[in-house]
Amino acid sequence: MxxxxxxxxxxxxxxxxxxxxxxxxxxxxxxxxxxxxxxxxxxxxxxxxxxxxxxxxxxxxxxxxxxxxxxxxxxxxxxQATSYKLQATRLYAEAGVSMETLVREIGKKGLAGLEWAGGLPGSVGGAVRGNAGAFGGEIKDSVISVAALDEKGNVKTLSKKQCMFSYRDSFFKKKNWIVLSATFQLQKGNKKKIQREAKEHIAYRKEKHPLEYPNAGSVFINCDFRKFSKELREKLKDVVKTDPFPIVPTAYLISEAGLKGLRIGMAQVSEKHPNYVVNLGAARAKDVMRLIEKVKKEIKKKFSVALEQEIELVS
Ligand SMILES: Cc1cc2nc3c(=O)[nH]c(=O)nc-3n(C[C@H](O)[C@H](O)[C@H](O)COP(=O)(O)OP(=O)(O)OC[C@H]3O[C@@H](n4cnc5c(N)ncnc54)[C@H](O)[C@@H]3O)c2cc1C
Known part of the structure; x- marks a missing residue:
């Protein structure tokens, strides 16, 4: 072999x-x-x-x-397929183009639609697969179509509807298809405003997220407000955000459960943003997994909700 x-x-x-x-x-x-x-x-x-x-x-x-x-x-x-092409307001990008490149390059042309992704790490393919989103925007908002490789090795082009985007989810994630490229519809806008908005998001992330340590972003997806008991909904109503439906930030729950700073080996629940686990140096995956399990258990105990993992374990 x-x-x-x-x-x-x-x-x-x-x-x-x-x-x-x-x-x-x-x-x-x-x-x-x-x-x-x-x-x-x-x-x-x-x-x-x-x-x-x-x-x-x-x-x-x-x-x-x-x-x-x-x-x-x-x-x-x-x-690492990194070609992309702009034709008027339509953008074609291969799966390996970084979101950082796209946000920067379309900003320079005064095209709007991806400002929310300022500071979002990762590639077009990863963003499409997970319907990445932030600051009220999601990748699905601009997608027209996606070319992907199905389980039999055939290339298929799916319309936005066929992509079945939902919160941090898509057809590609469910079916394990590989995203090859995506086409986006952008809008003409004010170049300065577009660039300023993307920059503000980048600055916000630098300030609020523990980017000084290696990490993999939010460990858990935010919790659907509707899943909490009536009594807890009453208690949590002031922290609810729209993302894009009513959610309770998982970071808030972890903080309320007193788990900020919890450490196993060199893996730590971030003090700065408790929905992040940071690698303090030579953390092992085993330590991170133990930390994740501990957080899940404590949140279940305190809030009776099951946290859903956003990061994927590869083994
Ligand atoms: C500091 C930080 C902040 C973050 N903030 C956000 C945020 O605000 N919002 C958000 O949604 N996410 C956020 N994330 C998570 C991450 O950036 C996104 O999920 C991103 O879209 C992943 O893309 P990637 O290319 O890095 O994917 P990878 O990590 O390389 O892969 C992730 C998964 O996608 C699969 N995959 C990758 N490429 C393809 C492809 N072409 N076709 C099919 N499957 C593929 C992989 O097999 C794997 O299962 C953050 C991460 C970090 C580190």
Missing amino acids: NSDIHNLLPGVKTNVSLAPHTTFNIGGAARYFFIAKNIKDIIEAVSVAKKCKMPFFVLAGGSNVLISDKGFPGLVIKI
Whole structure:
């Protein structure tokens, strides 16, 4: 199998540490690691993994994953397909384009629609798959269509409706399809205003989020206000936010449960933003997982809600 993959997928590397490919800077090595520089490479790598009957995993910006200390026992396909094209107000972007690049480049052209994503780490593919959102906006707001690779290796183009976007979810996430590219509809706007808004979001994140430590963003999704008991809804009504439906910030619940600063090994519930776990130095995935389980248990005990994990464990 080893020699097969090297013959079938020139450029594939063996035993590559995944920690540097994640914003958490945690995790063991990939047995095989391949950088897909364009859409053809992605399709080819998936086809080879299937031929070799090897598990595979798609990694892009690495900003929403926790890689196991043991690493990944198959092929990691790192998406670096980074072409994009603007035609009037329509933007086509391959899955590996960073959201940072898009926000910056369309801002320069005075095109509105992605200002909410100022400071959002990760790629177009990751954002589409998870319907990333912040500051009242979501990727779905601008998507027209998405090209993706289905489970049989066929390329399909899905309309926005077919993408079935919902809160941090999409058809691609449910079905495990690979996003190859996306087309967005933007609007002409005031360049200075658009750039200012994106910059304000970046500054807000710097101030409120523990970006001084490696992390993977919010560990849990926010909690649906409607899921709390009547008694708790009354108590929590002043902290409810719209995101895009009424939610109770998970950070608030973690803070109220007295879990800020809780530490296992070098992993810590952030003091600055308690829905973040930060890597204080050489944290192991095992420590992060134990911390996550502890937080889930305490929140369940105190608020009778089950926290839903946003970051994905890869093993
Ligand atoms: C500091 C910080 C702040 C954050 N703030 C926010 C926020 O405000 N809002 C928000 O929604 N998220 C936020 N996140 C989470 C993260 O940025 C998003 O989920 C992002 O969209 C993930 O993209 P990625 O390219 O890094 O994906 P990765 O971490 O590489 O992958 C995440 C998942 O997506 C899959 N994936 C990646 N690319 C593709 C593809 N092309 N096709 C199919 N599957 C794919 C992977 O297999 C994996 O399952 C934050 C993260 C950090 C570190």
